[in-house]
Amino acid sequence: MDDGRRIAYDSPVVTTQFQVEIAANRRLTGGYFVLELASERANPVADATPGQFVMLRGDWGRDLLNGRAFSVLEPIDRHRFSVLLKVFGRGTALMQDMPVGAPMTVTGPLGQGFPAPTEGRTQLLVAGGVGLPPLHFLARTLAATKAPTPEMFYGGRTADDLVLTDDLERWGIPTVLATEDGSRGVHGRVTAPLLARIELAQARAEPVELLACGPTPMLRALREIGLAHEIPTYLCLEEMMACGFGVCLGCAVPVYGDKPYKYCCTDGPVFEAAQVRW
């Protein structure tokens, strides 16, 4: 079942494509679902780091030729990993209804994930909606190490958009939830309690860093907050991607520096906020 083909094309990336089967497809609230994917042979997603992603494609014939990009939620063991998806368009709607045992093709793990935590800084993780997976993965990783406990700020439109919060509780991650309609946690956007936390940190001279993933307007706001407060800030961008490994050049991100653009799939998806030319 697992052919483990290495693909290169003219891409700067050499990565692996392999076959999996759906081992579990668990529906959550708000159109979210978790796919657990299993390969017969050991697969390289086991070594993925938080923020890295995979391209996933079902066995759909000529329908939907391109894979879809999804952050790794959890490398469970050397054969199994999971992703958290939200129904967005046709591909994710098809995936939501795929049964256990259905085959999928995976390319990855791809991209550059979040940097290792800076010693002596408190990590403030900020997730908006479907931006949760890389920060959930990061929170689990940090909770399992001797690093100081990170804090999570997680926002959604309604209570149904806030999923997998039991995990954060179980790992002992202090978490502030926020919903735009006030149905769970703080009423409003997650940036308000985050700003209050940053101001508290600055009053105490406590060094912090921001690591975030979510909708572009939220990431733009966090970039401004990070720059205004001179806090190291890392943003996991979710640009539209066709190939995922540097061939189609469809995921350009405007940046400062020698080149006007970098590519979300190979240079990112995690970028330092100060680098992004928004």
Ligand SMILES: Cc1cc2nc3c(=O)[nH]c(=O)nc-3n(C[C@H](O)[C@H](O)[C@H](O)COP(=O)(O)OP(=O)(O)OC[C@H]3O[C@@H](n4cnc5c(N)ncnc54)[C@H](O)[C@@H]3O)c2cc1C
């Ligand atoms: C790095 C990364 C991580 C992500 N992680 C997650 C995650 O963990 N969970 C989650 O739910 N979502 C995630 N997303 C978003 C997810 O990829 C989209 O929701 C998904 O592609 C939608 O597919 P669809 O078929 O349902 O929607 P559609 O709108 O039918 O199709 C979207 C697809 O169309 C193609 N496409 C459309 N416009 C363009 C364009 N301008 N240039 C190139 N290709 C185009 C791409 O193949 C794109 O993936 C992530 C995106 C990125 C880039």
Ligand code: FES
């Ligand atoms: S998605 Fe094709 S180059 Fe980035």
